[in-house]
Each structure stands twice: as structure tokens, then as C-alpha cells.
Amino acid sequence: MSYTLVFFDLETTGLDTERCDIIQIAAVCGTRVFNAFTVPRCAITGEASRLTGFSVAGGLLLRRGEAVPTVSLPQALASFVEFLGSFCGPVYLAAHNANRFDAPVLQRMLREFSLLRRFQGAVSSYLDTFLLTKRMLTNFYSYSLPYMVERFLGKTYAAHNALEDARMLQELFQALKPGRNAVMKCLISTQT
DNA sequence: TGCCAGGCCCTCTTTAGGGCCTT
Numbered sequence: 293m294s295y296t297l298v299f300f301d302l303e304t305t306g307l308d309t310e311r312c313d314i315i316q317i318a319a320v321c322g323t324r325v326f327n328a329f330t331v332p333r334c335a336i337t338g339e340a341s342r343l344t345g346f347s348v349a350g351g352l353l354l355r356r357g358e359a360v361p362t363v364s365l366p367q368a369l370a371s372f373v374e375f376l377g378s379f380c381g382p383v384y385l386a387a388h389n390a391n392r393f394d395a396p397v398l399q400r401m402l403r404e405f406s407l408l409r410r411f412q413g414a415v416s417s418y419l420d421t422f423l424l425t426k427r428m429l430t431n432f433y434s435y436s437l438p439y440m441v442e443r444f445l446g447k448t449y450a451a452h453n454a455l456e457d458a459r460m461l462q463e464l465f466q467a468l469k470p471g472r473n474a475v476m477k478c479l480i481s482t483q484t
Numbered sequence: 485t486g487c488c489a490g491g492c493c494c495t496c497t498t499t500a501g502g503g504c505c506t507t
Contacts, residue, residue: 306507307505309489309490312507336507340507390506392506434505435504
């Protein structure tokens with residue numbers, strides 16, 4: 293049975309998956325793209341702000357000082373679920389370190405806005421590409437996304453922009469060509 | 485200044501501990 297892989301990434305206010313808020317949700321599947329920004333409800337940590345370039349001033353979301361168009365968090369999440377629901381199943385939602393970061397944050401947000409059931413109807417599993425690359429490739433200096441992209445695609449890119457991270461993750465996956473069995477071993481159910 | 489989260493993986497392991505990766 294075939295499956296659809298959608299590559300995604302979140303930019304958030306920090307690393308605490310129980311408390312952080314989403315700033316950017318981005319996803320790619322082939323040439324189809326989703327990208328949404330939202331004004332976070334809690335403060336952006338200094339480290340997250342330094343890495344992503346995001347800040348909030350006067351109720352506006354700024355990236356490196358320039359205002360970014362935003363929608364409300366529930367609007368962003370509902371649009372994301374609608375985007376995911378437009379693909380033929382089963383749909384796997386892939387992120388680098390999904391198991392430990394992106395999936396817990398997204399699941400918590402979807403539950404908060406009563407969107408989890410709809411999401412679970414569209415997406416059967418997450419795919420953790422960090423686990424996948426660690427299992428596929430041994431004895432590497434690093435398994436971070438920027439390092440993997442530089443090593444296998446020969447590119448440096450604007451890391452910590454969710455859309456660029458998702459695009460690079462898709463390219464990396466296409467370059468590495470993991471087997472179906474390797475992919476299946478790194479899936480995490482959305483039914484939590 | 486340096487610490488802050490945390491499940492998985494590895495190994496100098498299993499009666500444990502440290503590093504990784506994500507923002």
C-alpha cells in the first residue's frame with residue numbers, strides 16, 4: 293500500500309513542549325506548500341528569538357524587525373488540518389525529531405482547540421526523520437538537519453525558517469531514499 | 485555565569501549515565 297509523506301516544521305517560543313507556543317507552521321508535499329504565522333500568546337525565549345529572528349512588538353509578529361502577516365492560532369491549525377486532509381491516505385507527517393518535539397507540541401495545540409479528531413482523521417502517523425537518519429547512517433558527526441543537508445545535498449540554507457526546514461527535509465529524504473521498512477520502523481501514531 | 489525539557493540511543497550497560505535534537 294502506498295502512502296503520502298508531508299514534511300513539516302514548527303517554529304515555537306522555546307523548547308519546553310508543555311508550555312511553548314507556535315509561531316510558524318509550514319509543510320510541503322511535492323510542490324504543494326502550507327505556511328502560516330501566528331502571534332504567540334507567551335513570551336519568546338531569548339535563545340528562540342536569536343535563532344529564528346522572531347519577536348513581538350505592539351501585537352505584531354516581527355521577523356528580523358519586519359512585520360509578518362499572521363492569522364489566529366486556531367485559524368492556522370484549522371487551515372493546516374484542512375491542508376493535510378486534502379491528500380490521499382495514509383498520510384505520514386514527517387519532521388526532524390518529531391517524536392520529541394514537533395509531535396507533542398502539535399498534539400497539545402490540536403487538543404486545546406478541539407481539532408485533534410479531525411487531524412487524526414487526516415494523518416495516521418508522524419515520521420521521525422531524526423530517528424530514521426540515526427538508524428540508517430552510523431558514525432556521523434551530527435544528525436542535525438542543517439548538518440545532514442550540508443553533507444548530503446551540499447547546501448547551506450536558512451535554518452529555523454519552518455518553510456525552508458520543511459523543504460530541505462523533503463529534499464534530504466528524496467536524496468537518502470530510505471526503504472519502506474526503515475520508514476515503517478520510525479512511525480509514531482497520532483492516536484495519543 | 486550557567487542553567488533551563490526529555491525520550492531515545494549508545495555503551496566503558498542492564499542495580500546507569502551521558503549526549504543528542506528540537507526552539
